[in-house]
Amino acid sequence: MLAEQLGVRRVSIGDLYRRMAAEHGMTALQFNLHAELDDKVDHHIDQLQHDIAASGERLVVDSRLAWYFFADALKVHLIADPVVAARRVLARPGDPVEKYGSAEEARRQLADRSDSERQRFLARYGVDKADLRNYDLICDTTRATAEQVVARIVETLETPATVRPAPACHLDPHRVRPVAVTDDDGEIVVLHQAPDFLAVRGHRRLNAAVRAGETMTPMVLADGS
Numbered sequence: 001m002l003a004e005q006l007g008v009r010r011v012s013i014g015d016l017y018r019r020m021a022a023e024h025g026m027t028a029l030q031f032n033l034h035a036e037l038d039d040k041v042d043h044h045i046d047q048l049q050h051d052i053a054a055s056g057e058r059l060v061v062d063s064r065l066a067w068y069f070f071a072d073a074l075k076v077h078l079i080a081d082p083v084v085a086a087r088r089v090l091a092r093p094g095d096p097v098e099k100y101g102s103a104e105e106a107r108r109q110l111a112d113r114s115d116s117e118r119q120r121f122l123a124r125y126g127v128d129k130a131d132l133r134n135y136d137l138i139c140d141t142t143r144a145t146a147e148q149v150v151a152r153i154v155e156t157l158e159t160p161a162t163v164r165p166a167p168a169c170h171l172d173p174h175r176v177r178p179v180a181v182t183d184d185d186g187e188i189v190v191l192h193q194a195p196d197f198l199a200v201r202g203h204r205r206l207n208a209a210v211r212a213g214e215t216m217t218p219m220v221l222a223d224g225s
Contacts, residue, residue, distance in 0.1 A: 003060040013063035032116040077135040144215040170216040173209035188219040
């Protein structure tokens, strides 16, 4: 949807990764664990991303590590409640690469895959995909529509980097837990303790966002998150 609105081509490294897993007769998790032992997998995919980035073509790229290779891009990190993410994967049409018997199994394997990727990227590149400050924009897609997410991305893309927060966070207020009861009226400031977000300031505004039924509310990532 974003690529269509911007009039550019979309490249999915995730689709490529799933095709490679299928060619090896493995599930997505098995292929992740295989990649920990065989660095040729990452080398092939990473060289491809490096070559695409070097081409200078304007693209929408989805990839766990695109933010690292496409240095001049707007780096968008999409998140969701782990249970919601598991249900989405489970609802996809039959796919031997990502086939789960239950939402709990999907949630567990998604978490294991993410941890495998994180450890691999730390070991091979010295970068942490879980560090939200690697991104320009974080969008919580738990209850937001695709249209709302695209609108946030386009809005951020059109906003000069010098005047937007770094990173810009648009989180589902229902997922943010206050760590203290205060009456402050200021902006909502959150700590990230994956997969949770804890509000350390702005509780009155957070409560108002919940009551209003907002699905993505601007928040500020606290220092040290």
